[in-house]
Amino acid sequence: MLSALRATEPAKYVIYVGFLAIFALFAVALRDSGFLTTANLLNIIQQTTSVTVMAVATVFVLTVGEIDLSIGSVVAIAALVAAVTMREFPWPLGVLAGLAAGVAIGFVNGALVAYVRLPSFLVTLATMGLLAGVARSLTNLQSVPVEDDVFNALFGSAALLGIPSLVLWSVAAVGIGHFVFRETRFGAHVHATGDNAGAARAGGVKVERIRLACLVVSSTCAALAGLLYAGRLHGARYTLGETDLLTVIAAVIVGGTRLSGGAGSVPGALIGSLLMGMLNNGLILMGLSVSDQMIVRGFIILAAVALTLRDRTR
Amino acid sequence: MLERIISKTAVFAGTIAFAAGLPLTGASAQETKGPGGETATPANALMLSDAEVAKIKEGKYSAALLWHTSSDFVNAVTAGASDEFSRLGVTIVATTDAGFDAAKQKSDVETVMAKKPSVILALPLDPVASAEAFRPAVAAGTKLVLLSNVPKGYVQGKDYVAIVTDDLFQMGKQAADALAAALGKKGKVAWIFHDAQYYVTNQRDNAFKTTIEKDYPDMKIVATAGITDPARAQDIAQALLTKTPDLDGIYVTWAEPAEGVLAALRAAGNTKTKIVTLDLSEPVALDMVKGGNVAAITADKAYELGRAMATAAGYGLIGKAAPAFVVAPALTATKANVAQAWQDSLHRDAPKSVTAALK
Numbered sequence: 001m002l003s004a005l006r007a008t009e010p011a012k013y014v015i016y017v018g019f020l021a022i023f024a025l026f027a028v029a030l031r032d033s034g035f036l037t038t039a040n041l042l043n044i045i046q047q048t049t050s051v052t053v054m055a056v057a058t059v060f061v062l063t064v065g066e067i068d069l070s071i072g073s074v075v076a077i078a079a080l081v082a083a084v085t086m087r088e089f090p091w092p093l094g095v096l097a098g099l100a101a102g103v104a105i106g107f108v109n110g111a112l113v114a115y116v117r118l119p120s121f122l123v124t125l126a127t128m129g130l131l132a133g134v135a136r137s138l139t140n141l142q143s144v145p146v147e148d149d150v151f152n153a154l155f156g157s158a159a160l161l162g163i164p165s166l167v168l169w170s171v172a173a174v175g176i177g178h179f180v181f182r183e184t185r186f187g188a189h190v191h192a193t194g195d196n197a198g199a200a201r202a203g204g205v206k207v208e209r210i211r212l213a214c215l216v217v218s219s220t221c222a223a224l225a226g227l228l229y230a231g232r233l234h235g236a237r238y239t240l241g242e243t244d245l246l247t248v249i250a251a252v253i254v255g256g257t258r259l260s261g262g263a264g265s266v267p268g269a270l271i272g273s274l275l276m277g278m279l280n281n282g283l284i285l286m287g288l289s290v291s292d293q294m295i296v297r298g299f300i301i302l303a304a305v306a307l308t309l310r311d312r313t314r
Numbered sequence: 315m316l317e318r319i320i321s322k323t324a325v326f327a328g329t330i331a332f333a334a335g336l337p338l339t340g341a342s343a344q345e346t347k348g349p350g351g352e353t354a355t356p357a358n359a360l361m362l363s364d365a366e367v368a369k370i371k372e373g374k375y376s377a378a379l380l381w382h383t384s385s386d387f388v389n390a391v392t393a394g395a396s397d398e399f400s401r402l403g404v405t406i407v408a409t410t411d412a413g414f415d416a417a418k419q420k421s422d423v424e425t426v427m428a429k430k431p432s433v434i435l436a437l438p439l440d441p442v443a444s445a446e447a448f449r450p451a452v453a454a455g456t457k458l459v460l461l462s463n464v465p466k467g468y469v470q471g472k473d474y475v476a477i478v479t480d481d482l483f484q485m486g487k488q489a490a491d492a493l494a495a496a497l498g499k500k501g502k503v504a505w506i507f508h509d510a511q512y513y514v515t516n517q518r519d520n521a522f523k524t525t526i527e528k529d530y531p532d533m534k535i536v537a538t539a540g541i542t543d544p545a546r547a548q549d550i551a552q553a554l555l556t557k558t559p560d561l562d563g564i565y566v567t568w569a570e571p572a573e574g575v576l577a578a579l580r581a582a583g584n585t586k587t588k589i590v591t592l593d594l595s596e597p598v599a600l601d602m603v604k605g606g607n608v609a610a611i612t613a614d615k616a617y618e619l620g621r622a623m624a625t626a627a628g629y630g631l632i633g634k635a636a637p638a639f640v641v642a643p644a645l646t647a648t649k650a651n652v653a654q655a656w657q658d659s660l661h662r663d664a665p666k667s668v669t670a671a672l673k
Contacts, residue, residue, distance in 0.1 A: 033407075034428030043428070047421040141511035143442040145466070229417050235442035238511070243415055281425045290384050290411040 014307050015256055019271050019278075022300065026282040033285045040281065046166040046232070048277035050075070050225035050241075053169065054248045055255070055269040056177035057221035062252060063181075064214045065194040065261030066113060066120035070105065071222035071248065073131035075241025078102050078226030080135060083144035083236035091151035095227060102223025105131065106216035114211040124215075128245075135238045145235045155231025169228060170270070173221070178266040190214060194261030251276050254304055275304065355637035357478065357615070357622035360629070362402075370628050371403035375432035377627065378408040380422050382437040387593060387616050390660040391461070394620025395435055402628050407431055414512075416440040420447035427451060433627040437461040457630035459623045463513055470638045475630035477639050478623045480614030482514060484644035485592050486521025490529070492610035492646050493563045493590040500532035501562030504554050506547070506575065508567040509540025515567050518592055522565050533563075541567065547574025548581075555582055563588045569595035569611070579607050594647065594656060596665040603649050603671040611652075615642045617661035 026035050034040050054071050061068045082098030109127055113120045146152060158165045181187040192200035193210045201207045222241070230236045253259060254275060255268025279300060283293040362370070377399055381388045392409070399406060408426045412419035416439045426434070427450050434456050438444030445465035451458060458474035462482070468474055493503065505523055508515035526533050537558045539550050547566070555561065555578060564587060566572035572591035576598065579587055588609040591598060595611075602608035619642035629636035647655035653672065656664035663669070 034430070037428060040425070040428040043421070043424045047424065050417070143440050143511070145442045232446075233416060233420060233440075233443035234446040235440070237416055237440055237443060239415060240417060243413060243418070277421075280421065284408050284410050284422065284425045285428060287407050287409070289409055290381070293411075 015254060015268055015271055015275075015304065018304050018307050019275050022275065022282075022304075023278065026278065026285075030282060030285050033287075035282060035285055040285075042164055042167060044274065044277045044281050045170055046164055047281070048273045049166040049170045049232075050228045051244055051247050051251060051276065052270055052273040053173045053221050053225045053228065054218075054244065055251045055273045056173045056266055057218040058248050058252045059177065059181065059255075059257050059264040059266050059269050060190055060214045061120075061218045062257050062259060063194045063261060063264035064190045064211055065197070066211060066214060067124065067249075068109065068120065068215055068218040068222075069124040069245060070109060070128040070131055071218060071225075072241040072243070072245040073128050073135060074102055074105055074219050074222035075226040075229060075244065076135035076236070076238050077105070077131055077138070078223035079230040079236035079240050080138050080144060080238065082227055083146050083230055084139065086146055086148050086151060087144070091148040094146075094148070094151065095155075098227050098230075099220060099223050102220040102226075103216060105223075106219030107212070109219060110212035110215035113215060114208040120215070132238075132242075139238070141238060143235055143237045146230050147234070152231050152234050155227050156234065157232070166228065166232065169224075173224075174266055174270045181264070181266050186210070186213070191262065194263075196262075247276055248273075250301065254301070352638045354481075354639050354641040357618050357640055357642040359637070360622050360625040360640060362625060362628050362634075366628070366632055366634065367402060369632050373403075373432070373631060375402075375404045375631055376407045376429065377404050377433040377435065377624075378410075378426040378429065378431040379406060380410050380412070380419065380426065380434055380436035382412050382419070382439050383414055384411045386595070386660065387614075390616035391620035391623070393661060394617035394622075395624040396620075398621045398624035399627075402624065404433065404624070404627070404631075412439060414439060416443035416447065419444065423447050423451055427454060427456075430454070431456055432631060433457045433459065435459050435461065435623045435627065438463045438465045441466040457627055459626045459630065461619075461623065471635070476626040476636040478619055478626060478642065479640070480514075480616065480619055480642050481644045482517035482614075483521045485612045485614060486518040486523075487525045488612045488644055488646045489518075489565060489590045489592060489610070490522045490525035492612065492648070493565065493588060494526075494530050494533060496588045496590075496609035497533065497562050499530055501534075502536045502558065502560060503533055504537040504539070504558065504561050504564045505535050506539050506541060506550065506554075506564060506566045506571065509542050519565075519567050537561065541571055544568075544570040544574065547571030548578045549574075551575040551578035552581070555579070555584065555587075561587050563590065563609075565589075566591040569593045569598050572598050572608070576601055576607060594659055596667060599647070599652055599664070599668045600671055602647075603652060603668055605649070609648070611647045611655075612644055613647060613655060613659040614644050615658055617659070618642045 078098040078101050081101045082094040085097040086094035109124055112118050112123045154165060189205045189210045192205050193207050197207050229240045251272030252269045255265055255272035257264035279297050283296055407429045410422040412422055419439050434451050445467055448465055452473050460474050460477045462479040464477055507519040526535055537554050539554055541547055541550055564575055566575050569591050572589055575589060587607060589607045590610050592612050594613050598608055598611060622640050626636050645655055645658055653664045653669055
């Protein structure tokens, strides 16, 4: 069964099998430690929501053949802008302001990449540092509390029919992302551009516009991730998102998206993100020391990568 | 601008207020005040009777350690807490490292709550976010013992058992006193501070600056530089030395960047400028012992701090009223007492290289 799957679409399915295997391992090893409780499993999804939202957008960016390193800094900026706005104005304006910051940054990144034709790695590396500085100076390193109950409920701690709102955000991001990626003309153009930009252009795809759009989507989703952090923590801080970039990229790649463009998977990115969250959760519950947690996590990710991403043509 | 950042960060926790000014007597706890102006209780004043220890043992309690980062300091605190917990028959069921990320800390709290620990020892990373992060633990009746920071709105005795802190003010002040002693109370000084909103370093850095400004009129802080990334300390020190080549002394916010500053001085062939820094580190201590640039290192009794946190947790478990605000003392290590300082601070022998160089 495994070999049959591997023969067809290796990267596509083995990650799911690997995910289930690790899940089963934790379920057995931690049967007395509360790993399998509904509360704990929902925790894992909620803890990874921000990363999942960014991972969905990163599937688009990597598939179109670009990369966005600035997402971590956008998280902090959007959260702070929203929190500061909500001090004076009602929460919808805070949400709009936070998202608008993301859209604006995405436009700048995208325009520099698509129209000025600069490499996205360097453009977003530069904006990553620039925006981290802006986030620090925005509130003089101060944390900003968010006291709006509606915002905190919608973006953090509320539940609908027993399902936490963060879980719904994850489902929505993955559902919409998957649909757009697979079923729309935009999604097809993203694939075509990443696969062979010249051919795509000859075929009538507005390659520049697609690249710009992908970077706007990426930045906007990072801003949404920032709002979700602010809702979860009831406040914003300049360090939010600082450590998320590599987790997001790892989740997306483990989930079967090609770093070189042209192919990707939104559900795979979700599984990658949940895998990262599950590893954090399970290794803590095992009672390992922090150093041992890092070592074991490294080994498991290596194993997952070896299973899913081995390049048979090399 | 800088002043504004510093003065604002000084009240970052919005709670613990450190009142400066009393002369150094060794009874450092006198200078430090708790959130509501409580007098500090020295760490060694926490005591559990044999009957109380037996009662805690009966409970078969469990503990989770939710740290903010991984470091020598955290290791020493963990060692102190582990030893005390094993004396009290409390099992440690989880240890985490939030990597200074408030969001990760919230996840860590949620995760360890699956194990229903009776006690959590933690350093809350952010007054705002941590108030939200630790709420599930408070709601579940888990006894919280906090290191240094207090989540906004938390009430002692109700939401947490006690705050235990190292004497941050004393660490900075003793660094200033040690530099003054090394320089004969006069000279030009550079102040390299941690340019981030982080209570621990902000307190220590400011205590150094205040002490120099208030107590040593013939010492002048002529250059200041903020660092966020210890790896860049060498570049920063090089720039400082280029601008002000006749520096007599440099304060560095902690040992890791001090290694970079030391490298810059060595590269410049500078044997005159003295360094003081905080937290014991082997390369820095080795330079001090060999008569290099490092004049003194101040540190805290981290092991004792960890032990005190675990003891305070014991108070919480049996419903004994704990002192609100407990302080572990600071110490100054010079060539003369470095071996003992390692024992006092980290509860282990000084590194071999350091003891060998002493001979």
